[in-house]
Amino acid sequence: MxxxxxxxxxxxxxxxxxxxxxxxxxxxxxxxxxxxxxxxxxxxxxxxxxxxxxxxxxxxxxxxxxxxxxxxxxxxxxxxxxxxxxxxxxxxxxxxxxxxxxxxxxxxxxxxxxxxxxxxxxxxxxxxxxxxxxxxxxxxxxxxxxxxxxxxxxxxxxxxxxxxxxxxxxxxxxxxxxxxxxxxxxxxxxxxxxxxxxxxxxxxxxxxxxxxxxxxxxxxxxxxxxxICGKKTQILNPQIVNGVPEVTAKDLQNCLDEVLVIDVRQPEEFNNELAHIPGSHLVTLCSELTRYLEVLPREQEIVFICRTGARSGRATEESLRMGFKKVANLQGGMVHWNELKLPTERHNQRERVV
Ligand SMILES: [Fe+2]
CATH class of the missing domain: 3.60.15.10 (Ribonuclease Z/Hydroxyacylglutathione hydrolase-like)
Structure with missing residues (x-):
């Protein structure tokens, strides 16, 4: 040997x-x-x-x-x-x-x-x-x-x-x-x-x-x-908090490339000091979000993000009303994500706004 x-x-x-x-x-x-x-x-x-x-x-x-x-x-x-x-x-x-x-x-x-x-x-x-x-x-x-x-x-x-x-x-x-x-x-x-x-x-x-x-x-x-290689048929495994499904920053980090990450903050917040999660899409919470979600398959797994979790909680509820089932709110939002020193990026917001 x-x-x-x-x-x-x-x-x-x-x-x-x-x-x-x-x-x-x-x-x-x-x-x-x-x-x-x-x-x-x-x-x-x-x-x-x-x-x-x-x-x-x-x-x-x-x-x-x-x-x-x-x-x-x-x-x-x-x-x-x-x-x-x-x-x-x-x-x-x-x-x-x-x-x-x-x-x-x-x-x-x-x-x-x-x-x-x-x-x-x-x-x-x-x-x-x-x-x-x-x-x-x-x-x-x-x-x-x-x-x-x-x-x-x-x-x-x-x-x-x-x-x-x-x-x-x-x-x-x-x-x-x-x-x-x-x-x-x-x-x-x-x-x-x-x-x-x-x-x-x-x-x-x-x-x-x-x-x-x-x-x-x-x-x-x-x-x-x-x-199927031990793949989970559902990637997100949220906890229900006050009626809203939520995932932790660590949970999201582990499946970042597999779920759709939607940041519902204002455009000026997307590249502020908190920056944003790499690969996330900026779709501000308003009618823009509803229009964006309307065309997505209802099986799509989505995590919503904002500064601390309040606006993204409302976005999560809105998506549930629209018939999405595999969605979650990011607990603590970008503030907590930054506290944990998880990866962020910042660039010309116009490139990223959808
Ligand atoms: Fe065996």
């Missing part, structure tokens, strides 16, 4: 999922494997603290038990998402195939197709480590009873792809429910009760048939969400 690798094994306790962060210490280029939506902030903080440039966000498969953090992290880092070409995930940037190599700094991760738990499961191999997702677990395997699972395929994947790797390769699974962190190919060949120690394909099929597992709690939520 090369010592020159930044490596973190991270754990999400609700679904016992492991996320892996790998990076080249010289170039700081990084790869993240199987991020979970609930732990996106933790992962992003670690990436920032390590000073890394994330290149790839990889999912070993379309998970049924949790929603991937891939899309959230892609939006915040610009990294590319990758999933199997066979997964039918059209929003992924990379459709990965067997043998494909992903480079980060002087390191390489090789894609291994290891179907069976689902028909599009991948493992990733590099630097003497193999990330097996739910194909091979420590002293276990992924289940094969949904998502086109097949015990025959999984047995072949494990024996022909994983058990043919160097036997000292360290196994990093997608989950562990018993407190293990790593294993090795050799240990799993010897001691895995389902597929190791001379177990035949028919032994394995029998074992899997008898498992009778309950469905994962989040399956109806997780699979459809993961097929």
């Amino acid at each position: 090369k010592p020159d690798l930044i490596f973190h094994q991270l754990f999400e306790p609700e679904t016992s999922t492991y996320t892996y962060l790998l990076a080249d210490p010289l170039t700081r280029e990084a790869v993240l494997i199987d991020p979970v939506l609930e732990t996106v902030e933790r992962d992003l903080k670690l990436i920032e603290e390590e000073g890394l440039r994330l290149l790839y966000i990889l999912d070993t498969h379309v998970h049924a038990d949790h929603i991937t953090g891939a899309d959230q992290i892609r939006r915040r880092t610009g990294a590319k998402t990758g999933v199997s070409s066979k997964a039918g995930v059209t929003c992924a940037d990379l459709a990965l195939v067997d043998g494909q190599e992903l480079r980060y700094g002087s390191h390489v991760l090789r894609v291994l197709e290891t179907p069976g738990h689902t028909n599009s499961c991948l493992s990733f191999y590099g630097d003497g480590r193999v990330f097996t997702g739910d194909a091979l677990l420590i002293r276990g395997t992924g289940r094969t009873d949904f998502q086109q699972g097949s015990s025959d395929k999984l047995y072949d994947s494990i024996h022909q792809k994983l058990f043919t790797l160097p036997i000292d390769s360290v196994v990093y699974p997608g989950h562990d429910y018993r407190g293990h962190t790593t294993s090795s190919i050799e240990m799993e060949m010897k001691f895995n009760p389902r597929v190791g120690s001379g177990k035949s394909k028919s032994d394995f099929a029998q074992t899997m048939k008898e498992l009778k597992l309950a469905q994962p709690k989040k399956i109806h939520l997780a699979v459809p969400a993961n097929l």
